[in-house]
Structure formats: structure tokens, C-alpha cells
Amino acid sequence: MKLRKRLPRRRRRAAEPAAAPMGPALSEHKWYRKASELSDTGMLTMARRLPVLIGQVLRLAWRAGRRDLAATIAFNVAAGVFTAFGLLATTGVLTALFSAGPTPDRVRAAAPELLLVGAAVAVRAVFATAAQWAQARLRPQVQQIVEQQLFELTTAIDLAAFDDAEFQDDLHRARLRGVDSAPSMVDNAVDLFTAAIGVVAAAGALGVLHPLLLPLLLLTALPEGWAAVRAARLGYLTQLDLVEVRRRGWIMTELMTERRHAAEVRSFTVRDFLLRRHADLASHIRRTLLDLARRQTMSQVWGDVLKGVATALMYTVLGVLLWRGIMPLAVAGTAVLAIRAGQTSLVNLVYSLNRCYEDGLYFSDYVAYCRMAEQRVHRPRAVSGVHGKGGVTGREEALGRFREIVAEDVTFGYPDGDAPSLDKVSVRLGRGEIVALVGENGSGKTTLAKILAGLYAPQGGHVRWDGTRVEDLDPEVLRRAIAVVAQDHTHWPMTAADNITMGDDLTAPGVRAAVDEAAVASGAHEVVAELPHGLDTLLDKRFHDGRELSGGQWQRLAAARGFYRDAPLLICDEPTAALDARAEHRLFGQIRDHAARRGRTVLLITHRLASVRHADRIYVLDRGRVIEHGTHRELMDVGGLYAELYELQASAYRAEAPPEGVAAGNGHAQPDVER
Numbered sequence: 232m233k234l235r236k237r238l239p240r241r242r243r244r245a246a247e248p249a250a251a252p253m254g255p256a257l258s259e260h261k262w263y264r265k266a267s268e269l270s271d272t273g274m275l276t277m278a279r280r281l282p283v284l285i286g287q288v289l290r291l292a293w294r295a296g297r298r299d300l301a302a303t304i305a306f307n308v309a310a311g312v313f314t315a316f317g318l319l320a321t322t323g324v325l326t327a328l329f330s331a332g333p334t335p336d337r338v339r340a341a342a343p344e345l346l347l348v349g350a351a352v353a354v355r356a357v358f359a360t361a362a363q364w365a366q367a368r369l370r371p372q373v374q375q376i377v378e379q380q381l382f383e384l385t386t387a388i389d390l391a392a393f394d395d396a397e398f399q400d401d402l403h404r405a406r407l408r409g410v411d412s413a414p415s416m417v418d419n420a421v422d423l424f425t426a427a428i429g430v431v432a433a434a435g436a437l438g439v440l441h442p443l444l445l446p447l448l449l450l451t452a453l454p455e456g457w458a459a460v461r462a463a464r465l466g467y468l469t470q471l472d473l474v475e476v477r478r479r480g481w482i483m484t485e486l487m488t489e490r491r492h493a494a495e496v497r498s499f500t501v502r503d504f505l506l507r508r509h510a511d512l513a514s515h516i517r518r519t520l521l522d523l524a525r526r527q528t529m530s531q532v533w534g535d536v537l538k539g540v541a542t543a544l545m546y547t548v549l550g551v552l553l554w555r556g557i558m559p560l561a562v563a564g565t566a567v568l569a570i571r572a573g574q575t576s577l578v579n580l581v582y583s584l585n586r587c588y589e590d591g592l593y594f595s596d597y598v599a600y601c602r603m604a605e606q607r608v609h610r611p612r613a614v615s616g617v618h619g620k621g622g623v624t625g626r627e628e629a630l631g632r633f634r635e636i637v638a639e640d641v642t643f644g645y646p647d648g649d650a651p652s653l654d655k656v657s658v659r660l661g662r663g664e665i666v667a668l669v670g671e672n673g674s675g676k677t678t679l680a681k682i683l684a685g686l687y688a689p690q691g692g693h694v695r696w697d698g699t700r701v702e703d704l705d706p707e708v709l710r711r712a713i714a715v716v717a718q719d720h721t722h723w724p725m726t727a728a729d730n731i732t733m734g735d736d737l738t739a740p741g742v743r744a745a746v747d748e749a750a751v752a753s754g755a756h757e758v759v760a761e762l763p764h765g766l767d768t769l770l771d772k773r774f775h776d777g778r779e780l781s782g783g784q785w786q787r788l789a790a791a792r793g794f795y796r797d798a799p800l801l802i803c804d805e806p807t808a809a810l811d812a813r814a815e816h817r818l819f820g821q822i823r824d825h826a827a828r829r830g831r832t833v834l835l836i837t838h839r840l841a842s843v844r845h846a847d848r849i850y851v852l853d854r855g856r857v858i859e860h861g862t863h864r865e866l867m868d869v870g871g872l873y874a875e876l877y878e879l880q881a882s883a884y885r886a887e888a889p890p891e892g893v894a895a896g897n898g899h900a901q902p903d904v905e906r
Contacts, residue, residue: 281584284591285423287598288416295372299365303421306362310355311428314572317351366421370414377413377597381405384604387706390686392607395646401600403478408470409597412590419587426580433573441552447545448573451538455577458534459585462527467592469523476512483509545570633697633712633799636660636832641682642691652678654855655692659848660800665826665833667843669873670852676836679852680802683834685709716793718805722785724771727759731791737766745795752821753790754814783810790818794825801826804836815839840877849873 292300385402392398434448486492487505496502549570638658644651653675660666660683668676681687683694685706694701701709723730728737731749735742746766750756762768762778769777780788790806803822807815819842826833835843843849844863851859851866851873859871866873 280595281588281591284416284595285420285587288413288420288591288594291376291413292369292373292417292420295376296369299369299372302365303362303369304424306358306365307421307425307428310358310362310425311432313351313355313358314429314432317348317355362421362425366418369417369421373414373417374410377410380601381410381597384601384608387608388604389607389688390681391646391688392604398603400474400478401596401603404474404593404596405600408593409600412593413597416587416590416594419583419590423580423583423587426576426583429576430573430580433569433576436569441557443548443552444545444570447541447548448570448577451541451545451577454534454537454541455581457537458530459581460588461530463585463589463592465523465526465530466589469519470593473516473519476515480509480512480516483512634662636683636694636696636800638679638683638689638692638694640692641679641689641694643678643682643687643689650855651690652855653682653689656852656855656857657692658683658850658857658860660832660834661847662799662832663826663830664847665823665835665845667835667837667846667849668852669837669840669843669849669876671876673854674852675855676852677804680804680834680836683800684713684715684802712798713800713802714793714796714798716790716801716803716806718808720785720789720792722770722780724773724777725769726766727762727768727770727788728766730770730788731755731766731795733792733796745797746791749791749795752794752825753787754817754821755784755787755791758784758787783814786810787814787818794821797829798831800832800834802834802836805838806835807837807839807842815842840873840880 289300483505487496487502487509496505636659638656640655640657641653642651642655643653656675656679658666658668658679668679670676678687682689685694685701685704688702696704696709723733728746731746732742737743737746747756750759758780759765759768763776770780771777772779786806786808787810793801793803793806801822806822807818810818819839822833822835823845825831835846837843846863848860849863849866850857851871853872859866859869859873861869867877
């Protein structure tokens with residue numbers, strides 16, 4: 232009961248210092264509530280939970296390598312059998328040696344039993360070595376399975392999950408400790424089984440020698456088992472407390488060590504600030520771990536004291552049996568050997584139990600994350616009108632021939648958001664049209680684009696492709712029908728070719744020609760021409776012979792990525808944010824020409840309103856709602872927000888009255904801003 236009362240107070244003291252410089256109190260998070268629940272669990276709860284955890288990990292090991300798992304168990308059982316046989320054969324050796332008569336005669340009489348003991352030891356060693364070999368083969372196979380399962384689920388999960396802080400904590404625990412704990416728990420479960428076989432062998436020998444010694448041997452395991460389980464539980468609760476603190480510390484570490492942050496850290500002289508933040512977090516972690524070490528040590532001390540009392544009691548009983556003549560001296564000698572072997576196995580058993588339970592707690596985090604992720608992976612329903620008989624290819628063809636995409640009363644809000652980012656928004660994209668989304672920052676343009684791209688699922692309303700709801704479509708099939716040129720695109724640490732093709736083999740038929748066409752259309756061919764190995768150049772300075780690109784060069788590669796993907800819908804989200812005026816003007820022209828030539832539908836998001844004048848339809852968003860829509864001319868005639876923003880941008884070019892067709896101060900021709 233003292234533990235239950237003390238743990239919550241300790242966690243509050245631990246959380247407060249770290250929370251102050253970084254954000255809200257740590258106790259507000261779901262994992263804190265989970266820690267509070269775990270702090271109320273006792274030995275019985277743990278005893279019930281451990282078999283479940285072992286069962287889960289053994290099923291995983293069975294999937295990873297059935298023959299290796301079966302061989303590990305079989306060889307360990309065989310080794311245990313020969314351990315017990317060797318102990319019982321020792322009784323015959325000692326009986327012959329302690330009998331009356333000349334020493335040579337006693338030695339000769341003991342020789343057959345000695346040979347049996349030696350043979351048992353040798354055979355046991357062979358089986359134990361074979362079991363270790365099979366166990367060593369099992370570990371990398373389990374590691375591969377758990378990593379693959381984590382990555383498969385994480386890359387398939389709904390994108391909105393990554394905006395949820397609780398999901399990030401769950402993923403963090405599963406990725407860092409959960410994945411590593413699975414193969415470690417397999418090892419510990421096998422070690423636990425091996426130690427249990429050793430205990431059974433010693434206990435069986437003692438039971439044959441004298442039944443009273445058996446319960447006394449098992450009694451010596453209870454104190455150390457109690458101490459081990461308590462220490463594991465304290466360790467897990469502490470690690471659970473430190474999840475977010477460690478994550479914040481790693482963020483500080485990344486800010487101070489990653490190349491992409493180095494320039495700004497120096498420009499804004501934030502070195503001391505970052506060091507102070509990191510030191511605060513490190514001090515908090517140090518104090519928490521020191522407190523854990525003290526409490527675990529006290530548990531171990533009490534466990535050792537109680538174990539010593541139990542061991543003394545067992546040897547006292549053995550002495551009484553000898554004193555009373557109930558047990559012969561030879562049998563007593565064998566009993567001592569069996570007790571020592573049993574205690575060694577018990578120590579291994581308790582250690583494996585401790586490690587198995589501790590790893591099992593982290594493995595349960597991994598299992599819980601996988602279950603949660605499974606629930607958040609979109610599973611489409613079968614819809615005959617789209618799925619048809621053609622399988623995936625048939626569905627892709629159906630989406631490729633779409634007539635229109637319609638969003639109806641779409642509502643969406645981010646986790647913990649004060650207000651919905653989109654509130655009953657309706658838009659329509661016809662085949663071959665260029666549709667623009669405009670509005671001020673935070674109006675919901677990018678969120679709407681992600682919903683249309685199938686990255687977010689609307690919380691209200693529907694998105695339909697030719698009458699088929701998006702939630703009824705396979706997400707992978709839907710996304711193959713969409714190409715995205717994003718403002719915040721990833722700088723893939725791969726070759727220039729990989730950054731355009733995104734996994735397609737450059738030597739495959741037609742791929743090189745498509746890459747060259749996309750590179751020319753986006754202006755990326757000029758970037759590639761300057762690279763030392765062309766498309767085969769590695770774009771990451773962290774590796775030998777790697778190269779780094781400027782923001783504008785990366786933007787052109789991202790545009791080429793979107794042009795290369797032969798998808799009927801092209802979404803361009805601020806595609807020219809990092810480009811100069813000339814490159815911007817050229818890219819917008821290329822987007823229009825590319826769409827017209829390929830018959831692609833374009834959804835264009837941009838703050839450069841002069842570039843959306845030629846759009847077939849423009850939607851103006853404000854605070855998550857569509858407040859205006861129509862053509863450029865229609866919106867200018869209305870005189871609403873679009874006209875206000877357009878005139879505001881146009882006035883910047885009229886103010887200084889530069890030469891006709893030239894922007895003041897840079898000499899680049901600007902798009903016409905006439906109404």
C-alpha cells in the first residue's frame with residue numbers, strides 16, 4: 232500500500248520541472264493515466280499478465296521460425312532430462328565412495344556410475360549448445376517481423392494520427408523500446424523455459440531423494456522473485472514517466488546536432504538557450520533515475536535478506552535429517568549438489584522472469600500500438616461499380632476515367648483543435664479543369680487538398696469520384712490516381728532519379744523518357760545537368776560524394792515528381808514558394824500546358840493570385856468555409872475577398888510605376904495583373 236500512495240506523488244514532482252519550460256503538464260497525457268493504473272497493480276496481476284505476454288511473443292516466434300523455436304524447446308527439454316539423470320547417477324557414485332572397504336575397491340565400484348555421470352554431462356552439453364544455436368537463429372527473424380509489422384502499419388495508418396500527440400507517444404514507445412523488446416523477450420522467454428527445466432530437473436532429483444527438500448527449494452525462489460518483479464515494475468513506471476521528457480530531449484539533441492538546423496542556431500545565437508533546455512531535461516531524467524536506482528536497490532536488499540533466511544532454513548532441515556539418520560550421507564551429498572544446481576537454476580529463473588516481465592511491459596506497448604494502428608488503417612468496402620472484375624488494375628482505370636470529383640459538406644478538425652479547419656465545404660473538380668483554392672493563411676486550403684487527395688478522411692460530409700465515396704475505395708488505388716506537388720516536400724536522401732520516380736526503375740522501358748519529359752516540363756533538367764553524376768547523383772551531403780540543392784532546385788525536382796506521375800488529378804500546393812519570379816512564371820505556364828496536353832485535372836493552391844486568373848473555377852476560403860466561387864472575372868465583379876486580395880497584390884506593382892512588363896527592383900517579367 233505504501234507504494235500505491237507514494238508513486239503518484241513522485242510522478243507529480245517528476246513531471247512539473249520538465250513541463251514548465253516545454254509545454255503543458257505531463258500529467259495531462261493518456262500515458263500518465265496508464266501509469267497511475269499500473270501503479271495499483273500487484274503481484275497477482277503481474278502473475279496473470281506474464282503468461283499472456285509470453286504467449287504473445289511465442290506466437291510471434293512461431294511465425295518467425297517454427298523449426299528454430301521447436302528445436303530450441305526440444306533441445307532444452309532434453310538437456311533438462313540429462314541434468315536430472317546426472318544428479319541421480321551421482322548418488323550411486325557417492326554411495327560407492329562412502330561404502331566400507333579399501334579405497335581402490337570403492338573407486339572401481341564407483342567407476343560405472345562415474346561413466347554414466349560423465350556421459351550425462353557430455354550429452355547435456357551437446358543439447359544445450361544445440362538449443363543456443365537454434366535460439367540465436369530465432370532472434371534476427373523475430374526482429375525482422377516486428378520491424379516489418381510496425382512499418383507496414385505506420386505507413387498505412389490514417390495521416391490524421393500524426394497530428395495527435397498521444398499517437399506520437401504511442402508510436403515513440405513502440406518504435407524505441409517495443410521493437411527491441413520483442414526479440415529480447417523471445418530470448419528471455421526461452422531462458423525462462425530453460426531455467427524452469429533446470430529447476431524441474433533439480434526438484435525432481437530432490438523429490439526422489441527426500442520429498443521434504445522440494446518445497447524448501449522452491450521457497451528460496453519467492454523472495455528473489457518478489458524483488459525482481461517489483462524492480463521491473465518500478466523501472467517500467469519510471470520509463471513511462473520519462474516518455475515525453477526523453478522525446479523532448481531528443482528534439483533538443485536534433486536541433487543542436489542536425490545539419491539543417493546548424494545555420495539558424497548560429498545566426499540567432501540560441502546555443503545557450505538550447506543547452507539550458509537540454510540541461511533542464513537531462514537533470515530531470517537524472518534525478519528520476521537516481522530515485523529509481525535507490526528504490527530498486529532497497530527491493531533487492533530485502534529480497535536477498537529473505538532469500539538468505541529461506542536458504543538457511545533449507546540447510547537446517549537437511550542437517551536435521553542427517554542427524555536423525557533419516558537420510559544417508561551419500562544421499563545427503565547428492566542432495567547438496569541438487570540444491571546447488573537447483574538454486575543456480577532458480578537464480579537464472581528469477582533473472583529471466585525479471586527480464587521477461589520488464590521486456591513484456593514494453594512489448595505490450597508494441598502490441599497495443601499495433602492493435603490501435605490496425606483500427607486506424609482504412610479498410611474499403613467492396614463497391615461493384617468501381618471495384619468490378621478487373622481487380623486493382625480495373626479500379627485504377629475507373630478512377631483514371633473519372634468525370635468529376637465532388638466534395639459535399641466536408642467538415643474536418645485536427646485533434647485538440649478549438650474549431651474545425653473545414654466547416655461544410657463543397658467544391659467540384661471536372662475532368663480536365665484547372666480549379667484554384669485561394670485564401671489567407673489558415674483558411675483551410677491545404678487541409679481541403681489533403682482530404683481530396685485521400686490523406687485525411689472527412690469527419691463530416693463526403694468526397695465522391697463519379698458518385699463513389701472515397702471511403703469505399705482502396706486508399707492505395709486512390710492515391711495512385713493523384714499526383715502532388717507540395718510546398719513542404721520531402722528531400723529524399725536518395726539519387727536525383729529516385730526523387731523523381733519515387734521507386735520506379737530508371738532502366739525499365741519508358742521510365743527514362745518519362746523522367747526526361749517531366750524534368751524538362753518542371754525546369755529540373757537544368758538542375759540535373761549541374762550535378763556531377765546527373766540523375767545518379769546522391770542528394771545528401773551527409774554521405775560521400777553527396778550533393779545538396781537549394782530550395783528552388785528542390786522545388787523543381789518536386790514539380791518533376793508530380794509531372795512524372797501519370798495520374799489524372801494533379802494537386803499543386805504552393806508549387807512555386809521557393810522559386811524566383813522567372814521560374815515561377817514558367818512553372819505556372821508549364822502546369823497549364825501539361826494539364827491541357829495530358830488531359831489532367833489540376834487543383835492549384837497558391838497565394839500568387841495573378842497565376843489563377845486562367846483557372847476554370849476559383850474557390851475562396853475563409854476560416855474553413857467557402858465564401859466565394861466562380862471565374863476570375865466573376866469574382867472581380869463581385870468585389871469580395873478575392874477582389875480585395877487581388878487588388879492588394881496588384882497595387883504593389885503599380886505603386887512605383889516600373890517599366891511596362893517588368894517588376895520593380897529585380898528586372899524579371901511579372902505576370903499581367905490587369906483585371
